[in-house]
Amino acid sequence: MADEQKVRVLTVDDSRTMQGVLRKALSEAGYDVIQGGDGVEGLEVLEQADPAPQAIITDINMPRMDGFQFIEAVRSREAFARIPIICLTTETDEEKKSRARSLGATGWIAKPFNAEKLVWAIRRVTA
Amino acid sequence: MSLNENKQTGRQMNGDTAIPAGGREQMIIFTVGDQRYCIPILSIKEIREFEDPTYLPHCPAYVEGAINIRGNIVTVVNLANYLGTKLEADNERRVVIIIEDGVSRATCGLLVDSVIGITEIVLDEIQPISVDGGAAELSGLVSIDERVIRILRLDTVLARLLGDDAISAAVG
């Protein structure tokens, strides 16, 4: 990780549009972006990533494995237990937030977001 | 045919092939009957020997037929018929120049008597031709070594092939 110039971020979202938006915003801010199309794919990408990402952004509502399950799964793996995870969601509902938090999410960003908000959040956890 | 439409395709084609810097353009010169013509070299995909094409039903007299170029069906235009002159008789050197429109990607072959060579013309030296004179086929004249060379409008050729109403008159 030390020799990596860029901070690597994994984004997990089933919407290709959102993936595009995330990739654009993050890579323009100088991050190295890797992506997964749902929780299952996110985990695969995470496990294969070398170096491992320094932060994860995940959507909540996804097919196959949703954001909650994904967070749980990431946290259950010792190697990734401390990677900050930020949920990306339009859910403003406190119940969902606290569920995400109780499963180990570090923070959240409400959609729609702008690049600034996104970068702020990443910086907040990867300082 | 709609003049506007022609202008438009003309612009597209010229836009694709013209080299604005210095106002010069590389042209290939060929003969049809006893006249010399030229077209921009950048519009040419290849030059090939004449082979017997497949006759296309109901085609106008200037359509020689269709040939297969690497799996694409390409129409061959008999330029002599198109321009109202005659091809040389028993010409062994005649060739088909395959051209492609940079924009529409439409392709066709031009059957000519012979290819003479490449020249660079100064765009400012092109003398315009009045369309009233019935020369919609040509975009201008240029003199090289005291010979008049006619500049063929490829957009008109392709527009006619792809079908417009003026053609029906030509269908014999």
Place this chain on the structure above:
Amino acid sequence: MGDVMDDILKIFFEECDELLPELERGLGEISEDESSQETINAIFRAVHSIKGGAASFGLDRLVRFAHVYESALDGLRSGQVEPDPAIIKTFYLAMDVLSDLVAEAKHTGDAVEDSRIEENVQKLEAIIGREGDAPATAEVGETPVPEDFTPVAVDFGGFDFDEPAAEPPASMLTVKFRPHSELYVRGDDARNLLLGLKELLPEGGAEAMQVVCETQTLPSLVELPVDEAHLGWTVRLPEGPGGTTEDDVQAVFDWVGDVCDLEIVRDDAVEPATADENHAVEDEAAPQEAVSADVSDSLPVPQDEASSGVVEADAQAASRPAAAPPAKAGRKREQNASIRVDIGRIGMLMDMVGEMVIGQASLESALTREGALHDQELVKRLAVIKTLTRDIQEAVMAIRAQPVRHVFQRMQRVVREASALAGKDVALVLEGEETEVDRTLIENLTDPLTHMLRNAVDHGIESPEVRQAAGKPAQGTILLSARHRSGRILIEIRDDGGGINSKRVLQTAIKRGIVPPGVSLGENEINELIFAPGFSTAETVSDLSGRGVGMDVVKQAIQNLGGRVTIKSRPGRGTLFTLSLPLTLAVLDGMLIECRGSTMVVPVSSVVELVTVKMGEDVYTIPDGSHVVSVRGRCIPLIYLGDELTLPKDMIGEEEPHHMGRAGEDGQMIVLVVENEAGARAALVVDGVRDQAQVVIKSIEKNYRQIKGVSAATILGDGSVSLILDVSTLIVSATKRIDTRALEAIAERAA
């Protein structure tokens, strides 16, 4: 950069094209009571994703509508709303609006009328209303600030600092925080919070922040529980202009409110942060050190090995899975992995495979000419290549194959709209949506199917009153199904309506001069008449199925796809249309015929039979000067293909009556009896039939105009271009009528 955004926008629209059918399918399952929670989640997600994507592009109309829709669907998801037919209908209509709003944003559709949006919003809000007091329309532009947060008014006026960093600030904020262990479990870190606070300060103003780490609760190493957090921090930072506000501080702690004790104290004291002040903190908190320069150092940086070990231990403790069960996430991906490929590339691959087929045929024909095919070894190897070629061709076609689901699902809307307009209650049931066909075919199926379904709603299904009077359920049913059968795809449209009124059809056909009065036709023949051009005219054209298109156009369209339509009707019971289509438009089974030196291809699907007729005995001239031929007692118009296609005559051809083709010496002619989809037949006079072969279809219109009587071209084994005949237009243009039965009657009289 704009390009990137454009690309993403394109992706967004592509995604909408995938999500909308998914929504439709989900709604279909719900309406059929087959829905699971997963279905409901999927439709919710579809709308949710469209909304999310649209928001990224500022597509406000789309976002607003999707938001209301989503809120309404949420009631379904949470189980507060039971899906009754009325609600499902509302969701369907909303889906149509959503779909039209996408088209509007994409500029492929007209702007959606505000009144229509409003109407649908109201219906959706009525559903939301049932959920109880859930807010109908939440704010679209949500922010990461928690709802319960109340901003604190800060008075910026009256202060003017030239160098706020150097000068003591007017007031200081003291932020005391103590993370719980859970904060670390969530991948956060006190360091992040400290850096977050530091970022609140203006550039170069970091010195104004004082950080004290509290370690007094840290037990000795031996007693240290490995999974507990024991450190707290006290941070003092300047408030006000050039400094920071309480809001900012709150924002930094926004995510950790529940796992971190936080206390923000605003000292109004104008007292500068002096050493004394520091001491005061020290006294109460036993600070290890106070740092103001680099926040990273504010971590309890080890003064000795022991404390270093403590911090590490703490970190590791936190990183251990608290009590998380080994989640099912561990399972490997079971679904088929897939990649997205640009359709153009597959097209290219398909073209190249076509080339290979041609190349292989040309190799074979060259070898045949050389007489090399006597060599058994060569024949064997050629056979291997042929098998491989065919396998590759099939494999590529399989790549292009897509389930018909997408087209079928679009028909739901067609039927919905048509039945609303006709005041009928019609359910469309889909079957075999997973049946796969070549995508070019699928694209071309939409229009004919749309028309046929509108027709079924309009003419097939009776009004609810009539149905009930006949003892049928008020709701009519149309079954749209697809299945494979012997290398073709069969699509059936079966309605349970009144069937075709053959008496009326016959009357209409006679009235319109399609058949002569007094003609005697079987039931099926009469039914076929609805496909005759000119059959549906003003009188039968309703708002629905009309639109100036008759069933003849449908039949033509199907035939252009190399397909056939058949019709079966049972009075009072319903009508069944069956479409039989090839699986692909890329290749065609053709009969290679010779005519005046040209080789041409006739689709095998149009060929009825090949017969030899005697010119003197079998050919008659009818009063209008055209010729008919009697084949098995049936009079069929004769088409001299060479003349019809203006083929140049052979230079060496002997003088013969031009219309007679090239008859044999004994006055015989070879005719190929072909049939169009309306059942009209014609006999093509040809010189001979060469072969039957699968040919690769090539477009002529890419580089040339449409040719009457020719549908496309192909390339033969010798590399030459060969034209594929369009039997339908040939028959029409040759006879000027598509239904030749009237002509037959004339011919019979003439004979």
